Amino acid sequence: MNKLSKKTEYALMALKLFSDIDLVSKGLKPHSDLHLNSNAPLQMTVSAQDIADRTHAPYEVIARVLQVLSSRGILKAEYGLFGGYQLAKNLNEVTVHELMDALESSTDLTKCLNSENDCDLSSKCTIVSPITQLNTKVQNFYKSISLQEVLHV
Amino acid sequence: MNKLSKKTEYALMALKLFSDIDLVSKGLKPHSDLHLNSNAPLQMTVSAQDIADRTHAPYEVIARVLQVLSSRGILKAEYGLFGGYQLAKNLNEVTVHELMDALESSTDLTKCLNSENDCDLSSKCTIVSPITQLNTKVQNFYKSISLQEVLHV
DNA sequence: CGATATCCGTCAAAATTTGTCGTATATTGC
């Protein structure tokens, strides 16, 4: 399919939200309307339910996505009442490749590149080297793009 | 899944074969053992069945792939006995993007970029611009790599 | 006209993604 999964899309939506909240907390103008109650103090920690509501993503799915981003150290999680997630890293330091590695089934360009694949061609395959080298190029490309670059356009 | 489809893999195998045959016909050394009968004259036109045998790809599938490459002007088809396919273009002039555009369901990074998609977020989506711009970057990246570059490593 | 090979629509099986449910664990406030 050669496409980003819904999970990665949802992650981008959530990270954009976090990133915009971050901007507001620094007194800067966000890139999107956050629909904040201007009288209430800015809530840096946002629950999965809040994010589901504001991104219009299915709660169960985006909740899982947020858990993964948390386990990767991109977000920081807090239990309990008024708990939720907030950014743990500057998005300058997180690459598109890192996001894909967290949420896509694999970042490899083809299934046959996976170590535990069952390709019955194995030694007979004539394009192992071409595929491997193209794969490296693609990986490096995605490693060269930060989420900051992607989200703040 | 963010992966190249089997069809594209098979296409690369076939094109590598054609490319190597081309090299031999010019008196150069191919990058793979072609298992040619050195007494027989070099057959520039290769049937779908031959290609299926030599790439170990399922005949029905690679036959369809070859038809598509032919319709895109990358290969040239000949009907009848001793018919088959041969290269119609220099692989320097064909990009990875062109191959994906021919064989993948779409070259877009996400489904929502497709004009005839049924994304129910539509106007509510907060990452239209980021996704669109990342998509352009990816497309340009794949347009910058020729099949010559990929196959002759 | 018969043998060979490309062309092309349809469709079932296999694999993958997407979304849902149930339950366990951790934190906070009373």
Place this chain on the structure above:
DNA sequence: GCAATATACGACAAATTTTGACGGATATCG
């Protein structure tokens, strides 16, 4: 301590996409 809230995680059904196979039409050559 206990109730309310929120994250963590495994299992699984539904939906979508890919993969491969079948049948038959069309074109070329001797």
